[in-house]
Amino acid sequence: MSIGKVLLVISIMALCTYLPRMLPLALFRRKIKNQYISSLLCYLPYGILAAMVFPDIFSSTASIISGIAGTAIALLLAYRKRGLLPVAVSACVTVFVTERLLEMIGIL
Amino acid sequence: MLTFRKGFKDGVPIALGYLSVAFAFGMLAVEKGLPLWSPVLLSISNFTGTGQFAGIDLISSNAGLWEVVFTILVINIRYILMSLSLSQRLVRDMPVWQRMVIAFGNTDEIFGVCIQQKEPLTMRYMMGIILCAYSGWNAGTVLGVLASSALPAMVRAALGIALYAMFIAIIIPPARESKPVMKVILLSVLLSCVFSYVPGIASLGKGWIIIICGILSAGLGAWFFPLATKDEDPQDQEGAVG
Numbered sequence: 001m002s003i004g005k006v007l008l009v010i011s012i013m014a015l016c017t018y019l020p021r022m023l024p025l026a027l028f029r030r031k032i033k034n035q036y037i038s039s040l041l042c043y044l045p046y047g048i049l050a051a052m053v054f055p056d057i058f059s060s061t062a063s064i065i066s067g068i069a070g071t072a073i074a075l076l077l078a079y080r081k082r083g084l085l086p087v088a089v090s091a092c093v094t095v096f097v098t099e100r101l102l103e104m105i106g107i108l
Numbered sequence: 109m110l111t112f113r114k115g116f117k118d119g120v121p122i123a124l125g126y127l128s129v130a131f132a133f134g135m136l137a138v139e140k141g142l143p144l145w146s147p148v149l150l151s152i153s154n155f156t157g158t159g160q161f162a163g164i165d166l167i168s169s170n171a172g173l174w175e176v177v178f179t180i181l182v183i184n185i186r187y188i189l190m191s192l193s194l195s196q197r198l199v200r201d202m203p204v205w206q207r208m209v210i211a212f213g214n215t216d217e218i219f220g221v222c223i224q225q226k227e228p229l230t231m232r233y234m235m236g237i238i239l240c241a242y243s244g245w246n247a248g249t250v251l252g253v254l255a256s257s258a259l260p261a262m263v264r265a266a267l268g269i270a271l272y273a274m275f276i277a278i279i280i281p282p283a284r285e286s287k288p289v290m291k292v293i294l295l296s297v298l299l300s301c302v303f304s305y306v307p308g309i310a311s312l313g314k315g316w317i318i319i320i321c322g323i324l325s326a327g328l329g330a331w332f333f334p335l336a337t338k339d340e341d342p343q344d345q346e347g348a349v350g
Contacts, residue, residue: 001170006146009176013163014153016180017187022211024191026204032196039330041193043292044322045223046282047329048186049275050293051300051321052216056314057272062265074273078280084121084221091273096266 063108066098110227115236122217122237123244125274128267130245133160134252135264140168144253151249155242156215157271158314159183182315189322190219199228206231213238217271220278288333296325 001009032038058067070091077087102108130151137147142164150160159180166176191214198207210231218237222229283290299321303309309317 001167003143006143006167007149008173009163009167009171010146010149010153012173012176013150013159013166013180016177017154017156017159017184018212020181020184020187021191021214022208024188025195025198025207025211025214028192028195029204029207031200035334036330038196039333039335040326041196042335043289043326043329044189044193045219046279046289046292047296047325048189048318048322049216049220049279050296050325051318052186053272053275053279054297055301055304057269057276060268060272062262066265067269070269070273071276074269074276075280078277079284081281081284082277084274084277085124087277088121088125088270088273091269092266095269096262099262099265 061095062099063102065102065107066095069098070095110225110230110233112232112236115233115238116240117236118221118233119218119237119240119244121274122221122241125217125270126241126244127248127251128270129157130248131252131255132264132267133157133164134249134254135256136161136252137164138253138256140164142167147253148246148249151246155212155245156184182313185315186318186322187214189319190214190216194219194222194229197222197225197229199230202231210234210238213242215241217241217274220275224278224282288329291333292325292329295328296321299324 032041057071058064061067061070073094074087074091077090082090099108133151134147137150138144146167147160147164150163154160154163162179162183163176165171166179171179191211194210194214195207198210213234218241221237222234225233279289279293283293300317303312303317303321304314312320
């Protein structure tokens with residue numbers, strides 16, 4: 001790809017990322033009074049984030065076994081209300097240790 | 109009142125998570141043969157994870173311009189829903205230009221942390237969290253480009269789970285407090301797993317699956333567990349769930 005086309009692609013990507021983020025915020029300025037719609041918008045973040053995580057989290061590492069181990073630790077610590085960083089770091093460490101163990105027993 | 113300092117502090121865990129993901133992004137871009145400046149420019153101008161990783165493939169495979177438009181839009185349609193949801197939580201009198209600035213920083217992770225706030229979101233708070241996370245994203249990209257392939261593959265594999273774990277840390281604590289939120293999450297996970305493995309639907313791509321699961325689960329949640337509306341300030345009870 002030529003430098004010109006790379007620049008063009010990056011510009012198009014920036015536009016296609018910014019517009020979906022910007023238009024609802026700029027155009028939609030009133031508080032929603034409709035009970036159903038406002039409830040839906042409250043629940044929406046949880047539905048979206050949950051669908052982003054599952055099932056992709058299981059295949060985010062080198063082996064599905066380490067993926068499941070990391071997920072289990074993240075769920076446990078999040079349930080105990082640990083912060084974002086402790087949960088993320090613990091999950092990474094769990095994945096790393098599990099994968100070394102898997103290597104030792106010859107699965108990975 | 110949410111301050112700049114509070115926003116910046118809340119942005120630190122995101123920035124650290126971004127550092128590792130953007131690092132991987134920078135390395136991957138170089139490995140795939142992109143010019144060294146392009147991943148940095150992508151991070152500065154796009155500030156999004158999934159879209160940029162897709163961008164590496166698009167550029168390295170010399171994709172057509174319409175393919176770029178379509179792929180990136182499908183991946184990013186979820187932002188329409190997130191921005192709509194975020195618009196209900198901003199302080200009421202926020203001018204349009206400030207909303208347009210904030211919109212640039214409405215990433216999945218920043219959105220996730222913002223919806224945890226009980227108070228209306230101020231411009232100062234949003235600038236704090238966005239600047240902090242944006243710094244981490246760009247620093248990570250530059251480091252990844254510079255260090256490309258210096259990090260062993262085994263460490264890279266372990267970092268892949270970091271952002272997913274953060275999302276879990278965002279959605280699980282509120283689910284403990286609110287049964288309806290728990291049910292919305294469980295339904296969405298179930299739908300997403302089914303859709304990802306059913307051959308016909310799986311070919312829709314992750315972007316559409318996220319949107320369908322999000323709207324179905326939240327739609328059913330709102331139908332069966334409507335939240336009490338208070339005319340004076342709907343933000344109060346939104347905070348009660350978030």
